[in-house]
Amino acid sequence: MHRFSLGALLAGAVSGHHHAVSQWRSPPPKSAYAAVIVGGGGHGLATAYYLAKEHGLRDVAVLEKGWIGGGNTGRNTTIIRSNYLQPESAPIY
Secondary structure: OOOOOHHHHHHHHHHOOOOOOOOOOOOOOOOOOOEEEEOOOHHHHHHHHHHHHHHOOOOEEEEOOOOOOOOHHHHHHHHHHHHOOOOOOHHHO
16 A cells, blocks of 8 residues: 655646555455445445444455545535535534
8 A cells, every 4th residue: 555645646646646655455355255245335335334344254355346435425515515605504414
């Protein structure tokens, strides 16, 4: 894995991230898992976390067709946080 620093982040931004290093593994799938979760959004990731923390499951697969957290969870939290900046919108949320 690549280590991060502010200097590396700024250098990558200036260069267009053309030499970016992948930050995740891509292991081949196993033949069996203790649990398989379809969907890597907020609910799927929370379920995987709960299974690991509360039930000790360490053999959990999370399947996602896009990128992890790239669905409604990622989009909606951005909208909510930006609306907090408006005094009229804050009581709604």
